[in-house]
Amino acid sequence: xxxxxxxxxxxxxxxxxxxxxxxxxxxxxxxxxxxxxxLPVMVLFEGWNAAGKGAVIGKVIRNxxxxxxxxxxxxxxxxxxxxxxxxxxxxxxxxxxxxxFRFFDTCWMExxxxxxMSGELNEDLYKKRVHSINIIERQLCDNxxxxxxxxFHISKKEQKKRLASLQESKNTSWRVDIDDILQNKRYNKCxxxxxxxxxxxxxxxxxxxxxxxxxxxxxxxxxxxxLNQGIDIALKNQKTNVPILQNTFPMAKLPKLSEIPLEDKTxxxxxxxxxxxxxxxxxxxxxxxxxxxKIPVIIAYEGWDAAGKGGNIKRITEALDPRDYVVEPxxxxxxxxxxxxxxxxxxxxxxxxxHITIFDRTWYGRVMVERLEGFCSExxxxxxxxxxxxxxKELREWGAVIIKFWxxxxxxxxxxxxxxRQNTPEKQWKITDEDWRNREKWDQYELAIDExxxxxxxxxxxWYVLESVDKKYARIKALKIVIEQLxxxxxxxxxxx
Amino acid sequence: xxxxxxxxxxxxxxxxxxxxxxxxxxxxxxxxxxxxxxLPVMVLFEGWNAAGKGAVIGKVIRNxxxxxxxxxxxxxxxxxxxxxxxxxxxxxxxxxxxxxFRFFDTCWMExxxxxxMSGELNEDLYKKRVHSINIIERQLCDNxxxxxxxxFHISKKEQKKRLASLQESKNTSWRVDIDDILQNKRYNKCxxxxxxxxxxxxxxxxxxxxxxxxxxxxxxxxxxxxLNQGIDIALKNQKTNVPILQNTFPMAKLPKLSEIPLEDKTxxxxxxxxxxxxxxxxxxxxxxxxxxxKIPVIIAYEGWDAAGKGGNIKRITEALDPRDYVVEPxxxxxxxxxxxxxxxxxxxxxxxxxHITIFDRTWYGRVMVERLEGFCSExxxxxxxxxxxxxxKELREWGAVIIKFWxxxxxxxxxxxxxxRQNTPEKQWKITDEDWRNREKWDQYELAIDExxxxxxxxxxxWYVLESVDKKYARIKALKIVIEQLxxxxxxxxxxx
Numbered sequence: 004x005x006x007x008x009x010x011x012x013x014x015x016x017x018x019x020x021x022x023x024x025x026x027x028x029x030x031x032x033x034x035x036x037x038x039x040x041x042l043p044v045m046v047l048f049e050g051w052n053a054a055g056k057g058a059v060i061g062k063v064i065r066n067x068x069x070x071x072x073x074x075x076x077x078x079x080x081x082x083x084x085x086x087x088x089x090x091x092x093x094x095x096x097x098x099x100x101x102x103x104f105r106f107f108d109t110c111w112m113e114x115x116x117x118x119x120m121s122g123e124l125n126e127d128l129y130k131k132r133v134h135s136i137n138i139i140e141r142q143l144c145d146n147x148x149x150x151x152x153x154x155f156h157i158s159k160k161e162q163k164k165r166l167a168s169l170q171e172s173k174n175t176s177w178r179v180d181i182d183d184i185l186q187n188k189r190y191n192k193c194x195x196x197x198x199x200x201x202x203x204x205x206x207x208x209x210x211x212x213x214x215x216x217x218x219x220x221x222x223x224x225x226x227x228x229x230l231n232q233g234i235d236i237a238l239k240n241q242k243t244n245v246p247i248l249q250n251t252f253p254m255a256k257l258p259k260l261s262e263i264p265l266e267d268k269t270x271x272x273x274x275x276x277x278x279x280x281x282x283x284x285x286x287x288x289x290x291x292x293x294x295x296x297k298i299p300v301i302i303a304y305e306g307w308d309a310a311g312k313g314g315n316i317k318r319i320t321e322a323l324d325p326r327d328y329v330v331e332p333x334x335x336x337x338x339x340x341x342x343x344x345x346x347x348x349x350x351x352x353x354x355x356x357x358h359i360t361i362f363d364r365t366w367y368g369r370v371m372v373e374r375l376e377g378f379c380s381e382x383x384x385x386x387x388x389x390x391x392x393x394x395x396k397e398l399r400e401w402g403a404v405i406i407k408f409w410x411x412x413x414x415x416x417x418x419x420x421x422x423x424r425q426n427t428p429e430k431q432w433k434i435t436d437e438d439w440r441n442r443e444k445w446d447q448y449e450l451a452i453d454e455x456x457x458x459x460x461x462x463x464x465x466w467y468v469l470e471s472v473d474k475k476y477a478r479i480k481a482l483k484i485v486i487e488q489l490x491x492x493x494x495x496x497x498x499x500x
Numbered sequence: 501x502x503x504x505x506x507x508x509x510x511x512x513x514x515x516x517x518x519x520x521x522x523x524x525x526x527x528x529x530x531x532x533x534x535x536x537x538x539l540p541v542m543v544l545f546e547g548w549n550a551a552g553k554g555a556v557i558g559k560v561i562r563n564x565x566x567x568x569x570x571x572x573x574x575x576x577x578x579x580x581x582x583x584x585x586x587x588x589x590x591x592x593x594x595x596x597x598x599x600x601f602r603f604f605d606t607c608w609m610e611x612x613x614x615x616x617m618s619g620e621l622n623e624d625l626y627k628k629r630v631h632s633i634n635i636i637e638r639q640l641c642d643n644x645x646x647x648x649x650x651x652f653h654i655s656k657k658e659q660k661k662r663l664a665s666l667q668e669s670k671n672t673s674w675r676v677d678i679d680d681i682l683q684n685k686r687y688n689k690c691x692x693x694x695x696x697x698x699x700x701x702x703x704x705x706x707x708x709x710x711x712x713x714x715x716x717x718x719x720x721x722x723x724x725x726x727l728n729q730g731i732d733i734a735l736k737n738q739k740t741n742v743p744i745l746q747n748t749f750p751m752a753k754l755p756k757l758s759e760i761p762l763e764d765k766t767x768x769x770x771x772x773x774x775x776x777x778x779x780x781x782x783x784x785x786x787x788x789x790x791x792x793x794k795i796p797v798i799i800a801y802e803g804w805d806a807a808g809k810g811g812n813i814k815r816i817t818e819a820l821d822p823r824d825y826v827v828e829p830x831x832x833x834x835x836x837x838x839x840x841x842x843x844x845x846x847x848x849x850x851x852x853x854x855h856i857t858i859f860d861r862t863w864y865g866r867v868m869v870e871r872l873e874g875f876c877s878e879x880x881x882x883x884x885x886x887x888x889x890x891x892x893k894e895l896r897e898w899g900a901v902i903i904k905f906w907x908x909x910x911x912x913x914x915x916x917x918x919x920x921r922q923n924t925p926e927k928q929w930k931i932t933d934e935d936w937r938n939r940e941k942w943d944q945y946e947l948a949i950d951e952x953x954x955x956x957x958x959x960x961x962x963w964y965v966l967e968s969v970d971k972k973y974a975r976i977k978a979l980k981i982v983i984e985q986l987x988x989x990x991x992x993x994x995x996x997x
Binding site: 012 | 705708959
């Protein structure tokens with residue numbers, strides 16, 4: 004793409020000015036339409052160093068009210084903190100809300116290309132990164148984001164000239180660093196890497212636009228034209244449906260909820276007490292090792308109302324060092340969460356390496372409550388199974404342990420516990436009208452949960468059912484599974500060394 | 501994808517039957533909706549030999565009225581005739597009309613995979629093929645086609661068993677050939693090639709669905725489910741707009757029409773007669789060489805009404821052996837043409853190798869008359885520049901010579917010729933009310949033509965302007981350009997030897 008790229012001819016000064024005026028006005032007018040349409044716009048600026056990305060971003064944003072955009076400056080090494088998350092994390096944190104712009108002053112491309120140039124990313128890792136990027140770009144588009152990608156192109160000679168001129172003046176010489184000089188020296192090698200990346204990630208849903216950046220105004224005009232074109236089309240295409248991809252992840256087979264026997268899954272108080280003490284001690288030890296080995300752990304709890312999630316989580320956390328874990332209770336999304344990709348609030352709550360995050364309810368809300376209450380379209384939740392599997396796969400590839408619990412009780416047990424809560428003053432806060440309303444939809448929920456478990460119980464992140472008519476039994480089972488999974492992760496990490 | 505693929509569990513017999521009934525009824529109901537929505541559906545069946553593709557196609561079509569579908573059996577070597585066209589040609593010929601199904605019993609995947617297995621396609625050619633396939637699949641989707649792709653998957657053991665059982669009976673043994681046996685022998689190698697192809701062509705616009713083909717009924721159910729799902733989504737998405745891809749082809753720079761001097765482009769009758777005789781003789785010789793070298797030639801004429809296209813074409817064809825060329829006058833599309841991808845009627849009129857097709861008006865109608873008369877949407881013609889460049893690039897890669905002429909006159913000259921036609925009884929057939937109406941839109945056309953020339957004058961298929969106020973001048977210029985281009989192609993083909 005880059006190599007074949009022949010610049011379009013820059014218009015003459017007068018025409019350029021007239022067109023700039025026109026495109027600026029168009030963008031200005033679009034901002035309110037975007038807001039009404041709730042369309043989030045993500046604009047990625049990539050390209051050669053000193054190609055003038057920052058300057059053009061500065062020009063573009065002049066046409067937009069400051070409430071409607073932000074610039075994310077990612078053209079820097081990830082911080083030590085950020086390095087403890089999946090590589091996409093620091094970018095995903097920055098995705099725009101519905102109706103707003105986010106301009107990325109370099110994005111995931113730069114990180115990947117730098118990795119290849121420095122030798123940090125070998126062929127295999129490069130492919131993995133590109134795969135992850137293509138998936139997240141697809142997910143963003145499928146979930147209503149407009150993604151526009153610009154590559155700022157200048158020649159080797161032009162780059163050299165610009166770097167020299169920056170170095171000449173005291174005011175600007177600090178802006179040139181060794182990486183810039185090096186890139187110019189290795190221009191041709193770098194061109195190959197750019198070229199390959201552009202080809203590997205050029206999709207019609209999120210296409211690349213190569214910008215002839217030899218002149219600032221001309222570059223601005225090209226950017227505005229492509230951006231306005233993209234917005235125009237996206238506005239016309241609001242609320243289209245998206246093909247449901249086949250799930251090609253390896254699956255673990257689980258029975259339907261109704262086929263899971265609950266009766267004899269009980270423990271005596273004595274059995275419970277002994278096991279609990281032993282297991283918690285063991286978990287405590289493992290937690291320390293996990294911390295030292297920097298393995299991130301994600302424990303996800305889903306289950307019926309009053310199934311005993313809270314008490315179960317408590318038995319896990321009691322065993323852990325409070326500095327190493329966090330419990331994230333997930334309620335309905337806040338406005339700023341709702342206006343982003345539905346996985347965003349989970350991406351941003353990930354544990355860093357060596358830490359444990361326990362989610363009390365999870366991203367599976369998408370295919371349960373959001374599905375049944377109509378908070379998202381059918382196409383949205385149908386698509387979500389695969390999107391969730393892709394999300395968990397990404398976390399797994401990063402090195403995370405993922406443990407997903409479904410806390411299971413039967414309908415009668417729930418009624419008994421609801422009544423008990425209702426009739427016990429100090430428990431009344433735990434029961435709401437919503438619980439009763441959800442209970443009326445038990446059968447619909449059961450269908451949805453069976454579908455959820457069968458479609459998201461992957462080999463790398465299977466569901467575990469905790470039979471919780473006897474809460475003691477469920478707690479011990481949970482502890483055992485967590486211990487088993489942590490031990491397996493530690494073994495695997497030991498072998499890698 | 502194939503390697504990770506773990507079969508979903510086949511439902512029990514009763515459930516399977518119930519679901520089959522449901523999905524069959526759904527497909528039955530969809531056929532009328534497709535017709536109303538004018539949605540063309542292209543279903544590609546690929547996969548292992550003896551996996552039961554044909555049997556499932558046979559089942560699926562039972563739910564569709566015979567007027568609404570056809571089966572294209574492509575699971576055969578291309579004929580000698582077909583080998584003289586671009587490899588995509590024989591498939592594109594078969595694309596469905598709006599509102600109809602076309603089931604491909606193997607498609608371009610099979611040809612490519614076979615080529616890799618036999619060693620005919622090296623890595624570079626494989627990449628080229630995949631690139632061409634991805635482009636044509638994108639173009640089909642962008643132009644409103646639903647493309648659904650199934651891969652029928654069986655294990656090595658299952659395939660072996662099926663082949664053996666086919667061989668056992670006299671009635672079926674003819675169905676097993678050496679390729680089938682060989683594929684089973686080289687199952688693992690073939691799996692790698694399948695896997696790579698599936699990954700290289702798995703796009704969310706035209707996704708792959710892997711079908712567990714271990715049981716016939718179960719395979720049918722999976723196919724019906726995915727097909728119905730695809731149709732459902734496509735029906736909801738009718739008439740969405742599509743991103744306009746950047747033109748990244750190398751371009752040749754041409755002046756605007758108004759900047760082209762016409763006055764002094766004249767020849768005396770004597771000059772004309774001498775040159776004409778010499779050039780036509782030369783062209784005749786070159787035509788023979790082209791024929792023997794099996795080079796396909798495409799000459800495209802566009803120009804103002806009364807610019808002299810007909811007479812110009814005549815001076816070319818006079819020089820050629822009538823068996824070697826064909827002139828295709830292009831009028832408005834017939835209903836069966838209109839209901840397919842707009843390039844289909846040109847794909848199906850391509851010359852075979854060694855032949856010359858002269859198009860009197862061309863695929864550029866999309867960005868001229870169709871644009872100005874509103875016969876397609878703005879998004880359609882905006883997108884067409886790149887689609888046309890891709891089309892011409894594909895032909896060029898195949899080895900074709902492409903010569904595009906714009907026959908240019910000024911507005912006064914046109915008026916003079918119109919009046920002349922009007923007032924000369926034997927020329928009156930050449931002038932219609934439409935010509936006068938088009939003339940009123942001269943300025944709009946001029947803008948569209950300038951845009952067309954600037955966006956489609958690629959380095960590999962540039963436009964040539966023929967100044968035709970003096971028709972003699974234009975004819976001689978055309979002959980010279982054709983001669984020059986044919987000679988260049990012959991030189992290039994000589995060097996390859």
